[in-house]
Amino acid sequence: NAGVTxxxxxxxxxxxxxxxxxxxxxxxxxxxxxxxxxxxxxxRLIHYSVxxxxxxQGEVPNGYNVSRSTTEDFPLRLLSAAxxxxxVYFCASRRQGAGNxxxxxxxxxRLSIL
Amino acid sequence: DAKTTQPNSMESNxxxxxxxxCNHSTISGTDYIHWYRQLPSQGPEYVIxxxxxxxxxxxxxLAIAEDRKSSTLILHxxxxxxxxxxxxxxxxxxxxxxxxTFGKGTLLTVNP
Numbered sequence: 139n140a141g142v143t144x145x146x147x148x149x150x151x152x153x154x155x156x157x158x159x160x161x162x163x164x165x166x167x168x169x170x171x172x173x174x175x176x177x178x179x180x181x182r183l184i185h186y187s188v189x190x191x192x193x194x195q196g197e198v199p200n201g202y203n204v205s206r207s208t209t210e211d212f213p214l215r216l217l218s219a220a221x222x223x224x225x226v227y228f229c230a231s232r233r234q235g236a237g238n239x240x241x242x243x244x245x246x247x248r249l250s251i252l
Numbered sequence: 253d254a255k256t257t258q259p260n261s262m263e264s265n266x267x268x269x270x271x272x273x274c275n276h277s278t279i280s281g282t283d284y285i286h287w288y289r290q291l292p293s294q295g296p297e298y299v300i301x302x303x304x305x306x307x308x309x310x311x312x313x314l315a316i317a318e319d320r321k322s323s324t325l326i327l328h329x330x331x332x333x334x335x336x337x338x339x340x341x342x343x344x345x346x347x348x349x350x351x352x353t354f355g356k357g358t359l360l361t362v363n364p
Contacts, residue, residue, distance in 0.1 A: 180354030237343035243295030
């Protein structure tokens, strides 16, 4: 059981470039989300989805787009990378429903913007 | 949003119990208390959660104060593999969905 798989694990971009961070889960979870983690900080929610075709913004959505065409996949797109987007990005999934559902996290994508 | 307060760091010795405190004085009635931990270069890992009653699982125990304004994560016998950042998080209902709000967590050091 792979759980939540993120690719790539590392990426270096130049300012202004675009890229897509991939996230896939094999647990048939309805809820998926993207977080970013900056040094010494906790995780901040970027975007989330409660099912295929449904997405919404989190705390820090600017500069990022998401889509959810299948239950399994939830890619995060950086439209025009900026140095402020240098961070570690985590994807997570859980069952939809009450607040007692544990989240399963991927191992992260470490992104540097030069 | 209800927030949590944790010590920045704690130390423990191997094979001794560890009590990690968390204050959440503005918790609402629908908030669940979750604990996650994050090992170096890994994503957060679910540890335990609770609503009102104390909870036990294979990893840890969670003691929740009667007024729910604080909780304690208990690792019964710390091992070197328990060294991590521990996050106390409230799973709060916002709109129609529950969301987690992470703080900075407690860095636990386990001494051999």
